[in-house]
Amino acid sequence: MPDLRLDYPSSYAQWQSYLDSWDMNATTPALPQPIDDKEKYFITGRNIYTTYYNIKNLESRLGKYRIRAPFNGVLTEAMVTEGTLIRSGQQLGEFIQTGTYELQVAISSEFAGFLKVGESVELKNISDAKVYTGKVSRINGKVDQASQTITTVIEVKDDNLKEGMYLTANLDAQKIENAIEINRSLLQNENQLFAVEDGKLILKTIQPVHFSDKKVVVKGLENGTVIIAQSVPGAYEGMIVKTEEQAAQEKANQTETDQSAIK
Structure with missing residues (x-):
């Protein structure tokens, strides 16, 4: 600076x-x-340009080794420590955004036309004690060939x-008229269901519409049809059974008969 000033x-x-700032x-x-x-030749002769570009090169290299998260969150897992030699592609740890999460679900490809980004989704924990509301944020444009499902991402906060x-x-993918939801364990031969008529079990042919892990939505049952509520071990067509109403009525009648006999 003294030479430059003179x-x-x-x-x-x-x-x-420049130096003050x-x-x-x-x-x-x-x-x-x-x-x-x-002035340019003077600055060049003092190696100022060379030093400046060396510093910029080092800053550029430093920027490649500094990782900035695109969101605020917490570090949940650290797989390296200070001074560790890092390989290309090595996982360094896990950093998550608290409060906002994503859930990936597999939707049957037959409902592809009913999926829409932004649609509200009801979420429940395993015990069904808590209910959360999320929305569809992304829908994969490719169908998995093995499972014939579409990966859908749901965002929940x-x-x-x-x-x-x-x-x-x-x-809520599709609205189905004249259908009911039952346990999958009640299905017989994949498209039949035990119903009760005249005190006997008969097989009714139904149309399964949608399967979940524990439930199935079926069509083809007439209004008023009495079906079994839980699987009956050894059930067969023609088996004599009683509905809860019939059993309660017979018990009441028996009680009245016993009381009359006592009198």
Whole structure:
């Protein structure tokens, strides 16, 4: 700076201002533009340009090794420590955003036309004690060939949720008229169901519409049809059974008969 002030006094002010505004915690700012070629040659002879571009190169390299998360969150897992030699592609840890989570579910491809981004989804925990509301954020454009399902991503925000929790999603995909939901264990031969007529079990042919892990939606049953509520071991067509109403009525009649006999 003393040589610059003596030889090029007209350029001294901009260089002094450049040094005064230097911030050690920020990136190196661009050098002042030389007023004429003499000043440029003077700066070049002092290796200022060479030093400047060496520093910028080091800053560029440093930027490649500094990882910035695109959101606020917490570090849940650290797989390296300070000074560890890192390989290309090595996982360093896990950083999650608290409060906002994503749930991936597989939807049958037959409901592809009913899925819409932004649609509300009801979510429940395993015990059905908590209910959350999410929305469809992304729908995969490819169908899995093995399972014939489409991966759908549901975004849910709740402070009570934690990473790794199991949730069940109820997605309104299609409205089905004249259908009921029953346990899958009640199905016989994949398309039949035991009903009760005249005190006997008979097989009714039905049309399964949608399967879940424990339930199935079926069509084809007439209004008023009495079906069994739970699986009966060894049940067969023609088996004599009683409905709860019939059993309660017979018990009441028997009680009245016994009371009459006592009198």
